[in-house]
Amino acid sequence: MRRPPQWMALILAVLGLAFSSLVVSALADEAAPSEWKAPARASRKKNPIPPSDQSIAAGKDVYVKQCLSCHGDAGKGDGSAAKDLTTKPRDLSDPAVTSQTDGTLFWKISEGRKPMPSFSQLLPEEDRWNVVNYIRTLAPPPATQPSDSSSKPSDGDKP
Ligand code: HEC
Numbered sequence: 001m002r003r004p005p006q007w008m009a010l011i012l013a014v015l016g017l018a019f020s021s022l023v024v025s026a027l028a029d030e031a032a033p034s035e036w037k038a039p040a041r042a043s044r045k046k047n048p049i050p051p052s053d054q055s056i057a058a059g060k061d062v063y064v065k066q067c068l069s070c071h072g073d074a075g076k077g078d079g080s081a082a083k084d085l086t087t088k089p090r091d092l093s094d095p096a097v098t099s100q101t102d103g104t105l106f107w108k109i110s111e112g113r114k115p116m117p118s119f120s121q122l123l124p125e126e127d128r129w130n131v132v133n134y135i136r137t138l139a140p141p142p143a144t145q146p147s148d149s150s151s152k153p154s155d156g157d158k159p
Contacts, residue, residue: 038100038107045103049126051133059134062127066119075138085115093139105132 049055063071070085072078075092082089090097097105109128112118119128 036108036113038104042107043101043104045101045106047102047106047129047132049129049133051136055130055133056137058127059130059132062123062131063134066123067131070116075135087115089116092135095139098136098139102129102132105135 068079069081070077070079070089071092072082072089077089077091079089092098106128109123109131110118110120123131
């Protein structure tokens with residue numbers, strides 16, 4: 001039997017390297033402590049509570065009592081308790097946070113991640129959705145949002 005040509009061995013070696021680096025980076029992803037991902041199912045969960053003034057006011061109440069000490073009054077992560085924490089509270093007005101779905105934020109608030117407590121036992125679901133609605137008010141609205149804009153006049157348009 002003919003020996004395989006040398007270039008074949010080379011290609012196999014390159015493929016092997018590429019494959020193992022893929023595996024390594026996948027494992028590293030899994031272990032990266034900085035990324036906090038919600039399960040896809042949780043992210044898709046719809047917020048059952050519309051962001052009415054009432055819900056936002058209720059959410060603000062929750063926020064002031066439960067979140068402000070760490071996240072600060074504008075959500076910047078500069079609450080009075082924040083300076084003692086090794087992991088800094090996230091800036092809730094940052095696009096990295098505001099771009100997440102309501103379902104994701106709800107899940108993260110429910111689960112918590114040290115030093116942030118898990119609120120699933122501390123707050124009823126309704127309060128957790130209300131606080132999601134409130135957090136949304138901490139961020140300036142995105143500059144370009146093709147749909148879902150509140151600026152269009154709706155009165156008198158209806159037949
Ligand atoms: C003890 C301090 C503390 C309290 C109280 C606290 N948090 Fe946090 N929060 C943190 C820290 C620290 C992080 C960053 C955790 C991480 O990335 O590992 C965080 C992260 C978050 C995130 C995730 C942002 C991201 O990375 O996607 C949200 C949303 C959030 N907090 C909302 C809240 C809400 C709402 C409350 C009140 C119901 C609250 N937090 C109460 C400390 C706190």
